[in-house]
Amino acid sequence: MTTLPFQALDPDLFERARALLDDEWLARDADLAPVLPTVLARGVGQDWHKAGTFRHHLVGVARALALWRQPRDVRLLGLLHSVYGNAYVDLVKFDAASERGRLAALVGEGAEQLVYLFCTMSRTQFVQKVLAGEFEADGGLVLEKDGQPQRLSPYEVAAFTIVSMADAMEQWFSWQDDIFSRFPHVLQRPQTAHWAASLWPGPMRPSARMLHQIAALGLALQHPGLRGQLPLPPMFEQCTRPLAQADEAAATSLYWSVIQLDQPLVDLDAATAVLEQAVRHNPWVGEPQMVLAQLYLSARRPDDARRAAESALQAFSAWGNAWDKRVQWDAWIAWTRILLQSATTGTWPERLDRLNNVALRG
Template sequence: MTLPFHDLDQALFARAQTLLDDEWLSKDADLAPLLPVVLARNVGQDWHKAGTFRHHLVGVARSLALWQQPRDVRLLGLLHSVYGNAFVDLVKFDAASERGRLAELVGERAEHLVYLFCTMSRTQFVQRVMAGQIEADGSMVLEKNGQPMLLTPFEVAAFIIVSMADSIEQWFSWQDDIYSQFPQVQSQRPQAVHWAASLWPGPMRPSGRMLHQIASLGLALQHPALKNLLPLPPVFGQCAQPLAASDEAAATSLYWSVIQLDQPLVDLDAATAVLEHAVRHNPWVGEPQMVLAQLYLSAGRAEDAERAATSALQCFSAWGNAWDKRVQWDAWVAWTRILRQSAQQGSWPERLDKLNNLALRG
């Protein structure tokens, strides 16, 4: 059975390459002026899920930049939690006294988006998007403090896209457990009883359930009143393809079984077959395809390795963040490029120690 590999979009890959530099944000004319202000609020010292709060804010902004979102949406990504919210008790700007200060820095429209995103019920928003409760004109009604709150179609589209970037940047198995069944969060589980789930960062498995939700959010952007308001993120076939929850769970489990070496350790055919099934279940993330490319190289299957590595590179270029958070996005991209180069050259080290010498050329 043919594997669902992707071709490489050269324009998308070129955009991704510009974001591999750690200093990309300082070169962004829209976002760079905000960087000193945000850093002055000590975001680089605050813990946040798989890294620091700075890592998170920059990672969300990176995906939005890759997805070619307009200035106000990218600013929302960089500042999306600075007033605090129900999920993050990190208040970097006081909404009662500093809204004017932030509006001076980013403009009233961008500040309004940040304020709404921080103060509305994100849980309620995600629930209603996934339930298809978007009005015919693209607007949405939420409840806030017992009163109706109307989001415009632009706000709905922007908040969907930022929610997609926010989730892919931060979510991994630790949150699968402590935020089980989000957005229907089970809040009555005592930490002391479920101490094993609470240990951070846990086994660092990729999420077994969040990509299904991100795909569902993306599908909502196909709403006739939303589709042309903002550029569609280049994931899940331009937000046109679903990912079943069962397929995501199966793919994550199969992938992790190979990573944990829960396969025969002498011959690689079983591990290869398991990863191929993982890719069939979920062809939208790069890590399983990247590992599969290395197995193909080890088996002397250079053509298959090139196809797998090229497809993995396309997936990494589409997201701008890693699905498997054991290493950073730029490291996944770098190793994938090594694999692709080796496949194109028809070479792969025969000795383990020579893997340490590999370098990208050209």
């Protein structure tokens, strides 16, 4: 039996994730569904955004917030968090000078105020101050806007921190590691001198820089003035565990070396050992554990495969978005469920071509 920091699968969390796997989940959400047609009418499904379209991004952020049981105004913020534009993206779907009333009539004044603040504050300054722990005693935070202090209430700080966590996880991959290197302290580098880094989408490697920052944002929610403002996201053991920057980088590199077949290809032992080490460095993402589960199945180690697959499902269910963005979150979950089913029933194909036939039963 392999000793690794696998997580037990929380049945309640997994069921919440399953309810969000189909595209229809948003249409069934009584709070978000009435807003979606207005958002779609602004062309968000046609706009490029990092690893997909702007619609894909907005829905992915809202999905994570729904999974994390955030209240209506925070979930609406997730769905609308960039519609007034912001310093990071030039997309403007509602004119803040003339359409705030229209959006407020659609979602309510409280939710619209959160969206407006989130879009117009300095997001960079916000993340810097949260990571530095520069809170007031009650958990509030003071930013600077147009040369004047801008105070955010503890509730706003908690909401913006949680949405920032979901926002970063949904979109960040290796392309942004390079073009936004050292975020939130980004250096201005000439594009032509770094043309190779600019080529979109690049190798689509998972981020080696962002996850430890998301963990740090989660830890900030443990501030006495912030804890209890909103439900804590489930990752990192309810936002109580850090992730070292070096561990994140090592785990990504080890995982990617297996994905790129930069390991011995005839026997499984080297690739398995490398992935096990990746999981030790970073046990909070599902993709390395999922690939490890398949290697265990190929090595006829069904018990280890079951534990790895269950832990991968727990991680996928906690995030609501993929870490490895080569395929979407729902596809990672679907294949992991196949692996878990095979580990449980002992039905993993012996022949390579039979992998084409596997299907989820029940």
